[in-house]
Amino acid sequence: MIKEKNSIFISYPWDSKDGEKFALWLYTFLTEKYDVRVYFDKASTYPGTNLNEFMTTAAKSKYVLCVCNDYYVDRMNVQSGVKFEVDELKKNNDANIIPLVEKDKMLPQPFENLKYVKVDMSNPTNPKNIEPYYEILNRIFPDKANHIYTEYDHQVSRIREITKIKHSIPFNPNSEGELSINLKINDGKAEIGKDKQKFILQWSECSLNTVYVYSDFVESFLFISKQKNIFDSTRMPIDLEENYFSYKRVNDIGVGYCFAFINSFNFILVGQILNISGDSIKFKYKVLQK
Known part of the structure; x- marks a missing residue:
């Protein structure tokens, strides 16, 4: 397992069936395959939890994965859990926000200056998602890039990680x-x-x-x-x-x-x-x- 102390927050639209299923898959993938701390409301809260406090704490995570489907974009503009989370994210200057955008959609305006990743949210196990997952992991675990690697070493590291993802996604x-x-x-x-x-x-x-x-x-x-x-x-x-x-x-x-x-x-x-x-x-x- 990769060791990483920085936490991750998965922000998604609560009332979106596809968005919630994708977020659950992503949470399970990250926590079962990698040694990371992930804030995800379905696993991190319980009856009686103050959700606003949870979202405020989670928004201070080092990395934030935003599941930006159409419903998420709609909820950003009205009083909702998504809007509350996005407002809290704006206060965290240290956050590395990674918008995850549906493969045929555009990046939401509030994130227009951020580097995003396009994924097939309707089918998390789509082999075409292997490259996007690699990009997400590469940004979450930047320590790998701090070592002095030759181009050959970089290529070996990439092949090893993509192979690991390839054999992990069908679940x-x-x-x-x-x-x-x-x-x-x-x-x-x-x-x-x-x-x-x-x-x-x-x-x-x-x-x-x-x-x-x-x-x-x-x-x-x-x-x-x-x-x-x-x-x-x-x-x-x-x-x-x-x-x-x-x-x-x-x-x-x-x-x-x-x-x-x-x-x-x-x-x-x-x-x-x-x-x-x-x-x-x-x-x-x-x-x-x-």
Whole structure:
């Protein structure tokens, strides 16, 4: 892990579903892969916390990542948590503000003189985000640049860090949602959920319309159903008896097909393939809650 004492604050629009999901992914990525202190309201506050005090303290962080989607920009101009945070940021002359801008949007006017990074917020695990994530990390950890490196050393350091990011991004900390992965990244593995609800799924190419899914990284059985559109009706473990029947290590499945895993903590993840395109797949999933 990289050691870094400076703190990071993630500022995002509270009422934006996509903005919040991206902020959560970014928080989990930074805290699980790097040794940093990150202020993020979902993890740093609790019932009874004075949010204004929290935002005032967080805004004094050395680095501030602003999730600047359309909703964030709108909230900057009205009385809101976003406006309060931005006003507090203006008081912190030492802050290194890094605006994160949606790939097809422009930089918000209050940040017009700042160097920004464009990312795909709708799909944090998009391989095209590897370069933006590298740029963010390179700015958060400037100590690397203080050493006397040859050009060769710089190139080796860059390749090492990009490879680390490449093998770290295919994960989603949520217990339900959608995930798109490239089958050629991280050996086709995707990490879903956290703690006792954690699952690692592995995929590989099969044919034009199908993919292979493996049970190598779960502690129990793999179930597969060739009946389509039963994802929504699977709510309890008992629902697996009628619709899921395969216990093989490897199965080939296509668009619309459902799958389910059981991990060593007796949690069940149910998913459904939404799209297969070349070496990429998209699926939705949910962890059945006890």
